[in-house]
Amino acid sequence: MRKQMEGSQAVAEAVALCRPEVVCAYPITPQTHIVEGVGALVKSGKLSPCEFINVESEFAALSVAIGSSAAGARSYTATASQGLLFMAEAVYNAAGLGLPIVMTIGNRAIGAPINIWNDHSDSMSMRDSGWIQLFAETNQEAVDLHIQAFKLAERLSCPVMVCMDGFILTHAYEPIDVPGQSQVDEFLPPFEPVQVLDPADPYSIGAMVGPEAFTEVRYLAHQKQLEALTAIPEIAAEFEAIFGRASGGLLQSYHTDGAETIVVALGSVSGSIKEVIDTMREAGVAIGAINITSFRPFPLEELRHELSEAKRIVCLEKSLSPGLGGILASNVRMSRRGTGLPVYTVIAGLGGRPVTRASLTDIFTRAASDDMDDLTFLDLNWEAINEQLSRARDIRHSGPIAENILRTLNPGGVQDASSRSAT
Amino acid sequence: MFQIRIHGRGGQGVVSAAEMLSIAAFLEGKNAQAFPSFGSERMGAPVVSFCRIDDDAIRLREPIQNPDAVIIQDPTLLHSVDVFGGLVSDGYILINSMRSFAELGIEDFVKSFPKGHVRDVGATELAVKHVKRPLPNAALLGGFAAVSGQISMASVESAIMSKFPGSIGEANVAAAREAFEMVSAGGE
Amino acid sequence: MESKSSQRLKFYQTGTHTVGNRLLDDAKRTVQASINRSNAITSGHRACQGCGEALGARYVLDSAMRVTEGQIVAVNATGCLEVFTTPYPETSWQIPWLHSLFGNAPAVATGVAAAYRVKGRNEVRVIAQGGDGGTTDIGFGCLSGMFERNDDVLYVCYDNEAYMNTGVQRSSATPPAARTATTPAVGDAPGNVFGTGKFVPLIAMAHNIPYVATASVADLHDLEAKVTRAMSIKGARYIHIMVPCPLGWGSASNETIRIARLAMECGLFPLFEAEDGRITASSKIRRRVPVEDYLRTQKRFAHLFRKGHEDTDRIQQLQRMADYNIEQFGLVESGEQQ
Numbered sequence: 001m002r003k004q005m006e007g008s009q010a011v012a013e014a015v016a017l018c019r020p021e022v023v024c025a026y027p028i029t030p031q032t033h034i035v036e037g038v039g040a041l042v043k044s045g046k047l048s049p050c051e052f053i054n055v056e057s058e059f060a061a062l063s064v065a066i067g068s069s070a071a072g073a074r075s076y077t078a079t080a081s082q083g084l085l086f087m088a089e090a091v092y093n094a095a096g097l098g099l100p101i102v103m104t105i106g107n108r109a110i111g112a113p114i115n116i117w118n119d120h121s122d123s124m125s126m127r128d129s130g131w132i133q134l135f136a137e138t139n140q141e142a143v144d145l146h147i148q149a150f151k152l153a154e155r156l157s158c159p160v161m162v163c164m165d166g167f168i169l170t171h172a173y174e175p176i177d178v179p180g181q182s183q184v185d186e187f188l189p190p191f192e193p194v195q196v197l198d199p200a201d202p203y204s205i206g207a208m209v210g211p212e213a214f215t216e217v218r219y220l221a222h223q224k225q226l227e228a229l230t231a232i233p234e235i236a237a238e239f240e241a242i243f244g245r246a247s248g249g250l251l252q253s254y255h256t257d258g259a260e261t262i263v264v265a266l267g268s269v270s271g272s273i274k275e276v277i278d279t280m281r282e283a284g285v286a287i288g289a290i291n292i293t294s295f296r297p298f299p300l301e302e303l304r305h306e307l308s309e310a311k312r313i314v315c316l317e318k319s320l321s322p323g324l325g326g327i328l329a330s331n332v333r334m335s336r337r338g339t340g341l342p343v344y345t346v347i348a349g350l351g352g353r354p355v356t357r358a359s360l361t362d363i364f365t366r367a368a369s370d371d372m373d374d375l376t377f378l379d380l381n382w383e384a385i386n387e388q389l390s391r392a393r394d395i396r397h398s399g400p401i402a403e404n405i406l407r408t409l410n411p412g413g414v415q416d417a418s419s420r421s422a423t
Numbered sequence: 424m425f426q427i428r429i430h431g432r433g434g435q436g437v438v439s440a441a442e443m444l445s446i447a448a449f450l451e452g453k454n455a456q457a458f459p460s461f462g463s464e465r466m467g468a469p470v471v472s473f474c475r476i477d478d479d480a481i482r483l484r485e486p487i488q489n490p491d492a493v494i495i496q497d498p499t500l501l502h503s504v505d506v507f508g509g510l511v512s513d514g515y516i517l518i519n520s521m522r523s524f525a526e527l528g529i530e531d532f533v534k535s536f537p538k539g540h541v542r543d544v545g546a547t548e549l550a551v552k553h554v555k556r557p558l559p560n561a562a563l564l565g566g567f568a569a570v571s572g573q574i575s576m577a578s579v580e581s582a583i584m585s586k587f588p589g590s591i592g593e594a595n596v597a598a599a600r601e602a603f604e605m606v607s608a609g610g611e
Numbered sequence: 612m613e614s615k616s617s618q619r620l621k622f623y624q625t626g627t628h629t630v631g632n633r634l635l636d637d638a639k640r641t642v643q644a645s646i647n648r649s650n651a652i653t654s655g656h657r658a659c660q661g662c663g664e665a666l667g668a669r670y671v672l673d674s675a676m677r678v679t680e681g682q683i684v685a686v687n688a689t690g691c692l693e694v695f696t697t698p699y700p701e702t703s704w705q706i707p708w709l710h711s712l713f714g715n716a717p718a719v720a721t722g723v724a725a726a727y728r729v730k731g732r733n734e735v736r737v738i739a740q741g742g743d744g745g746t747t748d749i750g751f752g753c754l755s756g757m758f759e760r761n762d763d764v765l766y767v768c769y770d771n772e773a774y775m776n777t778g779v780q781r782s783s784a785t786p787p788a789a790r791t792a793t794t795p796a797v798g799d800a801p802g803n804v805f806g807t808g809k810f811v812p813l814i815a816m817a818h819n820i821p822y823v824a825t826a827s828v829a830d831l832h833d834l835e836a837k838v839t840r841a842m843s844i845k846g847a848r849y850i851h852i853m854v855p856c857p858l859g860w861g862s863a864s865n866e867t868i869r870i871a872r873l874a875m876e877c878g879l880f881p882l883f884e885a886e887d888g889r890i891t892a893s894s895k896i897r898r899r900v901p902v903e904d905y906l907r908t909q910k911r912f913a914h915l916f917r918k919g920h921e922d923t924d925r926i927q928q929l930q931r932m933a934d935y936n937i938e939q940f941g942l943v944e945s946g947e948q949q
């Protein structure tokens with residue numbers, strides 16, 4: 001049923017429709033509304049049978065899910081940012097144990113400095129964990145991806161994280177079609193694990209594996225992700241057949257035919273990018289965009305195909321690898337190996353900084369005429385940066401960068417009366 | 424696309440106001456997007472929320488920089504926050520106040536707007552009267568329907584009821600209706 | 612366990628090779644005495660000769676298997692027990708068993724229990740187990756969370772008083788004065804310092820969970836009775852078992868049980884039970900011994916007994932700790948104080 005509702009609430013309902021048996025979570029902004037929503041459904045009896053467990057840390061949350069999944073229960077949790085890092089050990093563990101846990105990440109920046117707003121640093125920190133990582137562009141897609149995620153996870157015995165931009169999606173009200181229970185039941189059969197903890201048929205799960213076998217295990221984990229490159233579109237097709245809309249898949253192209261410049265991005269920013277693409281195309285610029293849904297596995301071949309005619313690529317990403325540059329960009333570059341064509345990195349939206357049409361238009365225009373550095377930080381306050389750098393040249397500072405910059409950015413600068421807007 | 428920005432303080436229902444606005448637009452068959460400017464929640468701190476309304480699907484994800492309308496739930500913000508920043512020259516303004524624009528110190532500013540585009544209404548007083556609580560957001564939506572004509576009063580009422588079921592909703596609807604009538608009647 | 616009003620038979624054999632109390636009627640024999648015991652950890656594991664933990668774990672699980680008629684799932688923390696029982700591709704576990712991480716065994720167990728509950732399989736019970744490192748240190752947060760929620764998990768800590776699997780480093784269960792790789796026997800205060808350490812059984816009691824007990828590999832009947840009692844209760848339960856480690860303690864591998872008994876009999880390791888936060892019973896020491904008798908059996912305390920430089924101060928401090936336990940837990944029959 002189509003309803004105007006909050007993204008988090010819609011995701012909570014979608015998760016509940018998937019009949020999870022064990023849900024556990026620890027609160028962290030901006031995922032709180034999702035877990036609260038699921039919790040309310042359990043408490044009221046609408047989601048039953050389901051055990052909802054309030055845990056004492058994110059590490060415990062994913063650990064509980066590991067235990068319940070290994071015992072054959074469909075398991076779900078959600079986190080973000082610091083919480084994802086706190087459970088990092090368990091994240092790798094879950095993937096290594098092949099447990100089909102689904103986890104929502106309400107994408108949020110990682111500190112220090114502490115920051116509660118959106119960027120992709122959290123999911124990026126776990127990109128090598130062996131989890132499948134799907135990024136939602138809209139709240140509708142977030143709902144659909146969660147439903148697809150349970151099926152995907154259980155088909156491959158591989159955990160899946162569904163990433164949705166914190167605040168921008170989680171806390172936004174928009175029209176969302178939440179499917180009915182019978183449709184979801186038709187799409188998603190009950191969880192039937194192959195290897196499970198059961199006194200009737202004892203298994204030992206989680207042994208130490210030495211040099212003689214570890215590489216084989218890791219190769220098979222890689223293979224599983226490559227399998228997902230096929231499974232993801234298959235499941236998206238199965239989804240469309242039942243729910244009647246195209247959703248998910250590895251990536252979506254937007255006016256890439258004949259585009260000389262193609263912008264590649266993840267998540268909700270693709271919506272704003274499409275607006276700019278339309279405007280620029282109307283002005284005669286041959287520009288298009290690709291929104292990547294599956295970041296892991298990374299769709300190297302599909303991307304290579306989509307980008308094959310372009311003259312240049314702009315990777316617009318909400319992530320940064322200090323000392324290297326862009327993370328999405330490095331991945332995208334791999335799909336361009338052998339072509340030597342430019343891939344510009346634009347780091348944008350870190351820590352929740354708004355990514356505006358004006359700034360996007362400016363940067364895409366520059367890219368289209370190759371008037372661009374390899375790496376650009378969108379909307380950077382160069383005045384503050386240069387002042388800080390020159391101060392640092394004179395006096396060595398230690399300690400947090402954020403506190404050091406404050407000396408440049410007029411701390412405690414209360415507006416004096418004369419500068420207030422005239423009445 | 425019609426863009427509304429709502430200013431208020433934490434605890435005044437600024438976020439709910441944007442959400443209800445989006446529901447009202449949805450009920451009229453439009454597409455709507457509502458979201459707050461996020462921050463660590465604290466009662467009394469200035470907060471902003473946004474609502475976009477469009478016939479087409481809304482893909483844009485950025486704060487509203489050039490609103491077509493501004494709703495000010497707390498007039499104490501008028502001279503401490505740039506509440507009118509980016510407002511289009513023929514935009515709408517609705518202020519939660521019973522004072523005159525001169526008393527509010529914005530008389531000259533509002534002169535530049537088309538006649539009838541700038542209104543104030545004692546939404547807090549209406550809320551206290553009907554709901555017994557100083558939460559002006561629902562009443563202001565009634566006022567907004569009147570000043571802008573962007574949504575119907577019927578949709579506003581349905582939106583309010585969907586958020587606040589039962590007698591609380593009805594009381595809020597009554598406040599909204601009275602605000603609608605007062606604003607429609609004209610004058611400052 | 613007895614209360615003060617009843618009397619217990621104080622019969623035991625020393626210096627024999629007898630196993631299994633042949634003189635007792637069947638009903639009173641230990642689980643271990645039966646060839647039909649589940650043997651949850653079967654032979655072929657890679658534990659050291661004389662490993663107290665291998666013994667303790669088998670004692671606990673075989674008891675639990677009998678009480679539940681085989682309906683047990685075990686969740687293990689990283690550590691010696693996990694490593695020596697699962698030399699991939701072999702396993703010595705005859706029961707369903709899961710090892711996840713070092714610090715999360717209690718939380719994982721919570722998850723397993725929740726899964727069985729949601730599936731309506733209430734007869735399956737969950738036992739989480741870990742060493743002192745995984746329990747008192749890195750797993751402490753998860754342990755407290757499991758206790759606080761009163762999840763239906765029995766957590767068993769096999770306490771050999773250091774991080775043995777990684778090479779004998781100090782944990783918060785390491786006793787004062789003990790030599791470990793990170794508390795070497797050098798300097799003014801050789802070995803582990805005094806004034807540190809945690810006794811988790813008391814912390815468990817502070818959570819008011821339904822059942823807490825300490826047990827020892829030196830008293831098999833007592834250990835089995837406590838496991839049996841624990842399995843008859845639903846909710847969070849904790850059993851803390853002292854398991855000597857010949858390698859880490861520097862003791863003879865054929866002395867494991869004797870050393871465990873000395874720890875009890877000098878008072879350093881009290882045996883007691885508690886329910887809902889209150890002590891309900893304690894084992895009386897049959898034949899009290901000074902702490903020295905216990906300390907001298909282990910090289911990790913050898914620096915206290917250097918010829919001509921006996922560390923009487925520290926030995927006396929340890930004796931005072933033992934005295935304190937005896938008083939606090941009522942370990943000696945009144946009138947039998949030494």
